Amino acid sequence: MRFDIHLRESVRQRLSDLSSQMATWEEQAAPSQDLYAHLVQAIQPFSHTTQSGDLVVGGVDGSGEFPVVAYGDSFVYATVSAGTLYKADALHGLREVPSSVTSLVEFTWLTGAEQQRKAALLESFARLTGYSVEDVIGGSDYAELRGSGRLDLRVVRDDLIVPPAHDAGNVGLQLRTTAELAAALRLIDDAPTGAVVLTDGTMTLPFVQRSRQSLFFEHLRRFCCVRARERDVVFGALSKSHGMPSGIRLDDVAREKLGQRDPEHWYLRLPDRQLDGWSPVPADGPRVPPAGAVTYLLRLHRTTPIMRLDLDARYWDETTASRSNEQHLFQNLDYAGHDQRCFGYPYPIKAAHDRASLSQQERVTLRKQVVDAAVGAGLKRTLFRDAAQATGHA
Amino acid sequence: MATIEQIVRSLEPRFGVLAESSTSQLNVVARNGDVAIGDLFLLPCRRGPRPRFYVFRATEYANILNRTIDMGDVARNKLTMPDSYFAEDLAEEQLVELRGMILGYAEHDDISDSWSFNRPRRLPQHLTDVYRVEPSRPEAGEAVRELLRTQLGDRGLVVGHLLAGERPLMSVPVRLPVQALSHHIGVFGRTGCGKSNLIMVLLDGVLLHNRGTHGPDCRDRKASVFAIDPHDEFRTWHASTGGADGIRGIVHRYSDQELTDLVAPFYYLTGRDVLEGPLEARVRISRADVTPDDLVSILDFSEQQIAFARQLFAEHGERWIGRLLAGDIGNEREAGPEYLPGTIAAVERRLGFMTHGNTRLVSRFDPEMGLQYESLLPDILCALECGRVLIVDTTLLGELEQFLLNTVVARALFALRRAVRLADSPQRLRDEIVVAFGTDDPNGRIGQRTLAEQLVARLSDGRLPYLDGVRVRCLEELPLVHILVEEAPSVLNPARMRFGSVFRDISRQGRKFGIGLGVVSQQVTEIDSGVLTQLNTQITMALGNADERREAIRAASADIGNFAQELQVLDRGQLLLSTSLRDIALPIQVPDFDRLESDRGW
Numbered sequence A: 001m002r003f004d005i006h007l008r009e010s011v012r013q014r015l016s017d018l019s020s021q022m023a024t025w026e027e028q029a030a031p032s033q034d035l036y037a038h039l040v041q042a043i044q045p046f047s048h049t050t051q052s053g054d055l056v057v058g059g060v061d062g063s064g065e066f067p068v069v070a071y072g073d074s075f076v077y078a079t080v081s082a083g084t085l086y087k088a089d090a091l092h093g094l095r096e097v098p099s100s101v102t103s104l105v106e107f108t109w110l111t112g113a114e115q116q117r118k119a120a121l122l123e124s125f126a127r128l129t130g131y132s133v134e135d136v137i138g139g140s141d142y143a144e145l146r147g148s149g150r151l152d153l154r155v156v157r158d159d160l161i162v163p164p165a166h167d168a169g170n171v172g173l174q175l176r177t178t179a180e181l182a183a184a185l186r187l188i189d190d191a192p193t194g195a196v197v198l199t200d201g202t203m204t205l206p207f208v209q210r211s212r213q214s215l216f217f218e219h220l221r222r223f224c225c226v227r228a229r230e231r232d233v234v235f236g237a238l239s240k241s242h243g244m245p246s247g248i249r250l251d252d253v254a255r256e257k258l259g260q261r262d263p264e265h266w267y268l269r270l271p272d273r274q275l276d277g278w279s280p281v282p283a284d285g286p287r288v289p290p291a292g293a294v295t296y297l298l299r300l301h302r303t304t305p306i307m308r309l310d311l312d313a314r315y316w317d318e319t320t321a322s323r324s325n326e327q328h329l330f331q332n333l334d335y336a337g338h339d340q341r342c343f344g345y346p347y348p349i350k351a352a353h354d355r356a357s358l359s360q361q362e363r364v365t366l367r368k369q370v371v372d373a374a375v376g377a378g379l380k381r382t383l384f385r386d387a388a389q390a391t392g393h394a
Numbered sequence B: 001m002a003t004i005e006q007i008v009r010s011l012e013p014r015f016g017v018l019a020e021s022s023t024s025q026l027n028v029v030a031r032n033g034d035v036a037i038g039d040l041f042l043l044p045c046r047r048g049p050r051p052r053f054y055v056f057r058a059t060e061y062a063n064i065l066n067r068t069i070d071m072g073d074v075a076r077n078k079l080t081m082p083d084s085y086f087a088e089d090l091a092e093e094q095l096v097e098l099r100g101m102i103l104g105y106a107e108h109d110d111i112s113d114s115w116s117f118n119r120p121r122r123l124p125q126h127l128t129d130v131y132r133v134e135p136s137r138p139e140a141g142e143a144v145r146e147l148l149r150t151q152l153g154d155r156g157l158v159v160g161h162l163l164a165g166e167r168p169l170m171s172v173p174v175r176l177p178v179q180a181l182s183h184h185i186g187v188f189g190r191t192g193c194g195k196s197n198l199i200m201v202l203l204d205g206v207l208l209h210n211r212g213t214h215g216p217d218c219r220d221r222k223a224s225v226f227a228i229d230p231h232d233e234f235r236t237w238h239a240s241t242g243g244a245d246g247i248r249g250i251v252h253r254y255s256d257q258e259l260t261d262l263v264a265p266f267y268y269l270t271g272r273d274v275l276e277g278p279l280e281a282r283v284r285i286s287r288a289d290v291t292p293d294d295l296v297s298i299l300d301f302s303e304q305q306i307a308f309a310r311q312l313f314a315e316h317g318e319r320w321i322g323r324l325l326a327g328d329i330g331n332e333r334e335a336g337p338e339y340l341p342g343t344i345a346a347v348e349r350r351l352g353f354m355t356h357g358n359t360r361l362v363s364r365f366d367p368e369m370g371l372q373y374e375s376l377l378p379d380i381l382c383a384l385e386c387g388r389v390l391i392v393d394t395t396l397l398g399e400l401e402q403f404l405l406n407t408v409v410a411r412a413l414f415a416l417r418r419a420v421r422l423a424d425s426p427q428r429l430r431d432e433i434v435v436a437f438g439t440d441d442p443n444g445r446i447g448q449r450t451l452a453e454q455l456v457a458r459l460s461d462g463r464l465p466y467l468d469g470v471r472v473r474c475l476e477e478l479p480l481v482h483i484l485v486e487e488a489p490s491v492l493n494p495a496r497m498r499f500g501s502v503f504r505d506i507s508r509q510g511r512k513f514g515i516g517l518g519v520v521s522q523q524v525t526e527i528d529s530g531v532l533t534q535l536n537t538q539i540t541m542a543l544g545n546a547d548e549r550r551e552a553i554r555a556a557s558a559d560i561g562n563f564a565q566e567l568q569v570l571d572r573g574q575l576l577l578s579t580s581l582r583d584i585a586l587p588i589q590v591p592d593f594d595r596l597e598s599d600r601g602w
Helices: A009-028 A033-042 A114-129 A133-139 A142-146 A153-158 A168-190 A216-231 A250-258 A313-320 A323-336 A347-356 A360-376 B004-011 B071-080 B138-147 B178-182 B195-213 B247-252 B256-263 B292-296 B303-325 B341-354 B377-384 B399-422 B426-436 B449-461 B502-513 B529-533 B546-555 B561-568 B593-599
Strands: A056-071 A074-089 A093-096 A104-110 A196-200 A234-239 A266-269 A293-299 A307-312 B016-021 B025-031 B040-045 B052-065 B094-109 B114-118 B129-132 B157-164 B167-176 B184-188 B223-229 B268-270 B280-282 B389-393 B480-485 B515-521 B535-540 B574-579 B586-589
Touching: A033 A250, A033 A266, A056 A168, A056 A347, A056 A360, A074 A114, A074 A168, A074 A347, A074 A360, A093 A347, A104 A114, A104 A168, A114 A133, A114 A168, A114 A216, A133 A153, A133 A216, A142 A216, A168 A196, A168 A216, A196 A323, A196 A347, A216 A234, A216 A307, A216 A313, A234 A313, A250 A266, A266 A323, A293 A313, A293 A323, A307 A313, A313 A323, B004 B040, B004 B129, B004 B138, B016 B094, B025 B052, B025 B129, B040 B138, B040 B157, B052 B071, B052 B138, B052 B561, B114 B138, B138 B167, B157 B178, B157 B195, B157 B574, B167 B574, B167 B586, B178 B195, B178 B223, B178 B480, B178 B515, B184 B195, B184 B502, B184 B546, B195 B223, B195 B247, B195 B256, B195 B389, B195 B593, B223 B377, B223 B399, B292 B303, B292 B399, B303 B341, B303 B449, B341 B399, B377 B389, B377 B399, B377 B449, B399 B426, B399 B480, B399 B502, B399 B515, B426 B449, B502 B515, B502 B529, B529 B535, B529 B546, B535 B546, B546 B561, B561 B574
Parallel strands: A056 A196, A196 A234, B184 B515, B184 B535, B223 B389, B223 B480, B268 B280, B268 B389, B480 B515
Antiparallel strands: A056 A074, A074 A093, A074 A104, A234 A307, A266 A293, A293 A307, B016 B025, B016 B129, B025 B094, B040 B052, B040 B129, B052 B094, B094 B114, B157 B167, B157 B586, B535 B574, B574 B586
């Protein structure tokens, strides 16, 4: 060990203080009696589902190497996403069905020049989605949710946020999310009516409350919702963490409601403070449900965590907002979560994740491929020397 | 010759993709399939200036799930989760990972338009496609044959067919160069592993080779084999139960001229008095053929006993056994060390198996008593020098008689070959033969005078083919001779291989005289390490336990360490051939001799 930070008295004292603060916060965040009663009331059970006649369920996920290569002020980002589509099957539980959606792979070259960067990023978005940026913006209902009225596509396009080339966190987030939603969009276009298409994450629209600037994937997310409505496909975003205040012991609530020691197979629709008059989310907390969405908390199996499912609010209004429809939806999700590889989590998302994720070896190989191609095109190999590695920082 | 593209087409579809690799070991991720240790794979590669194919054998398989982190978790889920399933993916989720060794690589030479095989000194490319050699596809076998041509041999004795997994590639025969017979060969395998069938196939190969050399224009050397047959099976093989006939069946198909030139005077020697057919003979040697060194090679003797036996031989020569067994050693003894009665009695006891009535092999010899020299040994030696396969039925002989016969033949042949090497004229050769058998008249040493005279007589009448007119043939013109030592641990164990054993010299020097030993044993550990290191060719079949396998790996002339797992699963008739005459060891399926015969339409 080169440092003694674990042993320093000051460090240990700081950790102790922090822990006390966390514990105090937990106590303060405990729900009121009313809220607790509301939550108990809201929790609904559904049955363990071992048969699901005609269910078709798809999943998407994405990853990448952000960046895969850096040289000078230029960065090359590699983005990967995958979509899968399965049909309920008596023999295999779920059987994958052929779809036109294959893995999407995109390389994006961004430099310090703003014009090049914007053009390159938007080109990548277009290639991933198969639609022009304008078509996605124009086809989505994002502007309606924002309340900005009539759209000037060019203005919205110009106002899209393009991070600096070196801002790997934000560039990576945009590329990965766009790639995931692009795969979802293709699945929605490909899947039969009534199919469920799930992405990994939420339906949050971070900039929807602003009057100008937006992120491309916000438009794309809503474009997916529009396309799903048109095709009568259930489009949802499933997050493995529910994001509720830690003081709310949802397990206790479910235990009281269902009378089980380890409650499972339940869901709870998160109320909207405006519509329902109550919400477990603090008033100064994140906007849950997100604009244009309905949020459920659910638990499929006792060994998997409580998850969050966001659905398009308009589609929900039209087709899901009844107890029996909710039951049907969650039973289908339960059935889709009975694969041995990820019991309690819908397998199509896991399958997509497996196909999209890159191992360390694959990342290294990808980098070599990019560098080899660049050298083949006339660039010098020394240009790509990893500075961190060369100086012992990696 | 086929191009890399043509060969790839003959192997398609792709089986897997190379993951990690070193120059000796590869990891491949492959499609889920019914796979077996020993499967053979080809990896096309264009890393160097010339196209290459790496040849790779699987030594280990593992089921893996594509991307699933822990198979254990999946298994636990399957066991404990209610109503769980395993979804079927289009993109295969259930894969296999295989590890194995690179045998080497074949590189295409544009000038000669051929593939030459190299040891694994170079790496294949990253993520190279991997193609499985499917034994049921002849075109895949053709590809392997072309790539491994230099390792498989295009001439020589067919040992069997290259194994790919559990099945042989029938279009890929593996041959042992005939020259290997003049080197030492180890054949190791537990009982029931198919050793007899292997030897039968090899004997058949030698006969086929000799038949190929028959003719005025052919300059190839003939080969001779002296094969002890403890179960009397090589002559008729399975003919009595409806299977193929053995050597008898083969020689019966020979023409009269071929019988004269390739088989006569005999191919089958037996301890039985009643012979069943032509070209068979009653095997017999004389007490005059046996030296103390022969006995030391097959029996435990103390230093004192050896010294006594040698002194007796020096005094009485070829009559030493008769004198000792008759108790007639006292009166004529020359000055020399006195031996205790116990020592004399002990040697006498050890020679007990040769007393009249106790042996069907060794005839008495005492011309003064009217017991003349009765021995087939000179004719056996002549036959071996003419390129003959001799099988010796020892079912009626005792174990010691069997070992003695082997020893006497090996020692006498070795002595003859040394004499040939020393001689530069016919007369010198005659003298050297006499000296080689211990006869030294000026110094009053009798030695094996009668045997020497018999051999010189045969030299003169041409039965012993050492003379070409007035020229002494060189050893390279004589047949390659191979002497199979069955149950080798009995004579080639460390205790027996001390100074004095005839096999000690043959194992070290036989090669330069064109005499090879075939060390046939169920155990490797029991064989003297000095002999093991002299084995140029090792044929390893299924062995009884891990110790034997370890020793077999240690002793092999080529590195077969990577075949350790494969040795564990060798089936009947399967073997690993490693020889210093080839770069790589090869796993082989020996053909069933019964089927071999029927495949030829006989």
